[in-house]
Amino acid sequence: MKMKLAVTLASIMAAALAAQAHAEDPVTVAFLPGQVGIPFYSSMQCGAQAAAKAFNVQLSWNGPPDWDIALQQPFIDAALQLHPQGIVLAPTDGGALISQVKDLESKGVHVVTVDAPLDQPVETQSVQSDHLLGGVAAAKAMVAVAGDTGTFLVVGMRPGLPDIDARVKGFVDTFKKDHPNAKLLPVAYPETSSTKAAQQVAAAIQANPDLKGVYVTHSAAATGASAAIMEAGLRGKVKLVSFDADPQQIRDLKDGIYDALIIQQPYNMGYEAVKLSAQLIRHQVDKASVKHDNFLPFVVATRDNMADKNISQYFYKTSCN
Amino acid sequence: MNKLAYDDGSTWFYRLRETTAFWMFLILLGLVALFSLISPHHAFLSVNNFFNIALNASQLVLLAVGMTFLLGAKEFDLSVGSNIVLASILAAKTITALAGTPDEVAVGDYPHLGLAVAVGVVVALGSGALFGLVNGLLVTTLRLSSFLVTLATTAIGLGMALVLTHGANVPDIPRALQTDFATYRLFDLVPLPVLLSLALVMLLWFVLAQTRFGVHTLALGSSVDAARRAGINHKLHLLKLFALMGVLCGVAALLDISRFATTNIGGHQTDNLQAVAAAVIGGTSLFGGMASVQGTLVGSLIPVVLGTGLVIMGLDSFYQLILVGLIVIAAVYIDQRNRQTRF
């Protein structure tokens, strides 16, 4: 039964390939997000669907509920059974998926990665946020709200996560280079525990009466840090700069919990990746001319600029409308 | 030939057994003294800092005390993290749904906050208890090991949480929960969550050490046959223990959403092992029959004191993991040695 289905689908696919000459015919792209349901990827899905509509793409969208290669692999396998003409992949493991992507590319199927790159540049293009620049943007935002003297704390997740580490590095390097008067505490690593983050930030407040700002690189750290700052009665005095723009974070920015948010562009990631895939399949773009890295810039939202449409359009969505 | 040494040994071992918690208490005092002395400007030594530490241990200690009861009865609950996540999501959704119309809630206006929070508390405790009861029923009726049952319900609970939320933390939780409860300090000093946890810990200490329920719990962990033949309904008792753990997860969930004004779906994955570690540090045996709530209280404070102290010292917080690990090994070694020599 499965076999038969695959054969039927393969023949449909072959027919579709034969008809490729007509740019008007739809092309198939399998979009394999790293995690479904969260606002970041919902926004990316909105962008991907918008591009699919604009460029006549039959888009499939399937991924795991958690950021985990073991959970994502079945979705990848299932999608490949349908022999899509193009693949957009959010690799949940930069190393594990290299050989599969290499294999696909050698068979002429273009793979575009989003959100995170592979450890070797075997895919056609990687569309991602430049987390290092995100860290730099965060440092600038921090200086803008808290000045560049006094003590600052950076909260990571755990060492060895490339994107979070880059967010830390961009911030730390910028401070060391441009703001030597500021004192940076050792990076705190609470993993995904809000309680641990609260504990570490509370301890930093206790030890450093001149703590001016806390920079958190992910949401669990953000909630923990904001609780600790509030519990110390220092909201507004100790500035908090965080990443991403979930609906709750936007409200918290408005309420004064955060002082700046460093926002990625998941919508554009989805849009760009699907657009490029369609163009590659239709040979409107030559693979050789595609640059491998496509870094999307970060947007910085503060209480002052958040009402601006040019900023608020980047806030993450739970549904497209 | 029938070793009088055993008779002499009995009191000695009995005392030693009592000292697992005692030694750990000394370690705790030692750490507090050490950090107070060597931290810059003695920043560690302040009443405010001690209450911060208590606040940061207030969730863990509830789970650890629940785990103390289960370990005492030779059972285990790996699913506490999932239970907390699920309970916090259900409570948060209840609160945001009942506090006002969606439009009102979205702009931070909560006309029915009191009612919403009251129902939310009931939902959190009910959800937690139900989760625990399901664990207990699976363990007692299917006669499966609680380790495997709760490993499975960990996945099921997290799956349900993700189905309910699509992975997005519940937004628009009233900040009043934070300002009026979690960060509110009685006499400008004692955080309310600390009072709540402390009251529960004292109540459960009484239950374990002074009541029939406590004796039966340890009897079950010591010898199921002996307990059964003494007329203890062991299935019913296990159900109660798992439900107790569940209710404590519900309380921890309420502390979570009131303290952080959000749910933390991605977190709580290591809560189960932290709770076991705290119980074991306090002298509770993994082999059942021996449990100490006061020891668990000490065991819950040690990791937080270490974590806070190291950050205040400006040291890498990873040393905390190493030191906690070493302390766990010491505690387990004492437990193990007691067991081996007693037979």
Added chain:
Amino acid sequence: MHSPQQYLAAQAAPANGGAHLPSVGRREPALQAIGITKNFGSLEVLKGVSMELYRGEITAVVGDNGAGKSTFMKVLSGEHAPTGGQLCVNGKEVLLRSTQDAQTFGIETVYQDLALAPDLSVAENVFLGRELKAPGWRGRIGMLDRPQMLAESTRILTELGAKLKSYRATTQSLSGGQRQGVAIARAIKWARHAILMDEPTAALGTRQRDMVYEAIRAAAQRNLAVLLISHDLPQVLALADRIVVMRQGVAIANLVPAEVTVRDVVDVMLGAKPT
């Protein structure tokens, strides 16, 4: 059902029950089994066992492996429901559906594995499942009367001659004989009519055995009926007031220890002697 043969002067209780032993007069038995049968599937383990246990008397049940001794004792202790037959306590018929039922009717059992919780203290074990509540408000909030439990356990064990260094100690820190003493003390504490003991000395050394035998005698002296299953025939002869021999699921003989030798008992057990 075949009629059991008699041996020497003593009479076996007929399988259909009813007749009393002349040697013990016409006292009411504390515990009486009448024609007890027990099948496990198609396997007939007890084929109509009748037996009376009298207050102040130690009755030993002996028999080869598989004779049905332990099964019979488990019927008396409420652990197995009999397939047929009657049990009477003080002349009234009772139905024992669980060990708790047996305990309610004043029958206590000392199991071969003792059924002690090794991590609990002596006092906690003696009172396990039947803990004393503290007087007054403390009892109403569920508090145990630990001092009273400790005092009573100490008293009973002292009377039994078991010398423990600490009654707060866990039972796993005690010697085998002391543990046996705790199990017997618990039975004595709660039994009102009968105590059943399954191989109470099997795992003990000589000196500890003597201590346990003392405890068994003490139990009988408290006007309790004692049923003792044992392989140790010389000791059974020295200790018991009466010996019931079981073979192949039937009580085949009632012996008076003073009148028989170990050899005689073994012969009856194995059916070697023509009866």
